[in-house]
Amino acid sequence: MSFSLTGLKRLTLLWVATALAVSYIAQLQYDSWRRFGPPKIQTTYNIFIEPQPPNSETALLASFGAREFLADWYWLKTIQYYGGGDPYGKYRKLAELFDVVVTLSPKFLAAYQTGLIILPGEGFVEEAIALGKGGQRNLPDRWELPYYTGLVYHIYKKDYRAAAEQFTQAASLPGAPPIVQYFSGVYRNLANERQLAYEIFRTVAATSESDFIKERAAKYVLHLEVIFQLEDALKSYQARFKRLPDSFEALVAAGILGRVPQSPLGITLVLDRQTGAILETKR
């Protein structure tokens, strides 16, 4: 059987070859733009996967009965988003995502706990408090929710009265460790806050069922230990030289510290040379 290309077949082949060549060039261009080129508008790669969650009410109304499934869907999205880096120096959609998750699944305890731990650190303090209070309405028997909310009031709002109220509420619920009651009492006297925060995080690290929360709380414990170490070193420096050092490096130069300890949370610690206080600045 002889095979000869007619004019039409030749034209078709030409079209196919051209189309394949163009698709190859397009792929090369795309890859070099997206994967191998410099970061676009000073962001990480994550900008391309920033989730766009719907309004939580809309998500609920459009769930077609698959509420828990959709809650898990957005839960996985939240985890991927948070784990993927912060494209704008801030996880802009984080609070919205948590809102969608708990609106779809109002009894999803781990979502509240995780939100209360990570949202305030990313600048969503009011959203975290709203999340915690929503959780308390939906899961009124869980001591963890007022406890974690109290933590937010203490650390980020410096509102000790509100924190004390939350701890008192937590202490009245079944399963609350005895130390929660202790915290509520101490808070009412507005005692040393960092020492208290240290105890609170130690409790969270010891009692949380979530490995992630445990790890996060353990990092806070280490972070506060770094601050305590620096505070002790500052006291030694003052006792020896009768004045405050210019920087933490002076503590190393004086032989009080082997090196300046770093926060495991990536928080920069700054010495206030007027008061001797250690200030925290995120990034």
Place this chain on the structure above:
Amino acid sequence: MVKVLWALTVNTFRETIRDKLLYSLVGFAALVIAASLLAGSVSLGQDVRVFQNFGLTAILVFQLVITLFIGTQLLSREIERKTALLVLSKPISREMFYLGKFLGLALTLTVTGVIMGLIFLILVFAKTGAVSPAALFAVIFIILEVWLLTAVGMLFGGMTSPLASAVYTFCLALIGHASTTIWILAQRSGSVVRGILEFIYYIFPNLEKFNLRNDVVFNLTPEPIQIGMALLYFTAYTSAILLIGLAIFRRHEF
């Protein structure tokens, strides 16, 4: 009469399980249920929860697909190819024929539902060391839901083309699962809109009555009264749809 009905049921069952599409759907469903384990592995300690939600949703979706692609074609194919005439020329009434078709497909959906449900429950057991009654009830209620939708599919199948019938049944499935939303919207609306929405709520199949999937992760076993009312609703609504379908089929001219 029972013998004839049984013969028609078994025959329909055999006809549907010979469909290669069914095997691929069940196989793919098994794969998706198992793959839900992977989704659970990246869920920050919520693996059991995510697996159960994804697995149950997969069972519902694949049962629905089987209903839409096989169930809606069953009657219209018989009408289109005139094979129904061969059966109806024998001493078999149209009622028997229609009911046999329904029960045959219901049997197929039960078998596929049981296969998917068993895979799901075995994996739940392997993961947690226990199977909650809530999960078992959720699977059973998914099977009931697709039985009802089969009756709906057959009703449309007797009136229109297989594709249109599949589309209509799918739309009714969506409306049925949006019943809670419809109710919420009705309560927020003015009297006229409220009346219309409440009419829609009561007249369309309320598939949320069979939705126990959201309770499984919290291990909430349905109460006997809930099961009883859902079964009563299923029986009454399915009977009504079957009777309407039958009335249309009785008047159908071949």
